Amino acid sequence: MIKTQKHAALELTEKQNLVMETLAKSKRPLGAYSILDALRDDGFKAPLQVYRTLDQLITLGMVHRLESLNAYTVCQLDSCASRNSQSASFVICEMCGLVEELAHSNVEGIVSRLLTNFDFRPTKTAIEIRGVCASCQS
Amino acid sequence: MIKTQKHAALELTEKQNLVMETLAKSKRPLGAYSILDALRDDGFKAPLQVYRTLDQLITLGMVHRLESLNAYTVCQLDSCASRNSQSASFVICEMCGLVEELAHSNVEGIVSRLLTNFDFRPTKTAIEIRGVCASCQS
DNA sequence: CTTGAATTGTTATCTTATAACATGAATTAT
């Protein structure tokens, strides 16, 4: 194995790259079926192909699922992919649909704060703050 | 209107009471269709009846939706109903399914901490911490 | 009453997700 060191990004399969590009092009999180529709001409024929690819990307920390939207978005932070983090925090504007990921340097401390007095070993945290963004507060 | 002062609990409709009882009896969060199945003999015939009742109870702060489970649970804190709070925080054990609600005296401070430097007006926050509970860590 | 508004019932449908099994590719043992 004389191959040069591989970067995570280069390891992606064709299908994974297609899903990443689709999500990256979109300004908003996408549902699995929207991704499927966008990729019908690229070999995606069934929902499960999308769901499996999303699962892989989520495991890599490159995509997050927005639990309260049943939708998926590319990770906006380099830190997630580099640590395979499945945890993420988002603000979601209920007026315009804007979604922004919060840096989670803060989040880990906050989670352990919340768990004070709870004997609980966290593996994956979802924080979704819904409300009104700056532009929409006018 | 000479009626005595009403408590929130006394205001509940028949259907709302049935859903509350069903959720309270269950040790685990329930999906809307499980609730429907449990209440088929009590006049519930269609999903929408369950969803509408759940929405009402959620608005009252008496039921919370677990976004990452697509399931519903009675609020375990008196503080939610008393302030009609739609925000809640949970720990969810991925081994045994245990779900426990975290007091949110902490949570509000934490949310504003997370939003430092974000011009965002939060209305509803979902925090769901998945992991392994004390019993399952053995 | 009776009109209009709001709630509740009902059917149909849409969206999201996964089970179950088939096919094919890679891996190892013989």
Place this chain on the structure above:
DNA sequence: ATAATTCATGTTATAAGATAACAATTCAAG
């Protein structure tokens, strides 16, 4: 090499979650 095993992917069918659209009913105001 090739059979046997395992693991990933394809495909069909269906389960589970949610809501749209409209009908029927209730209920308060005129």
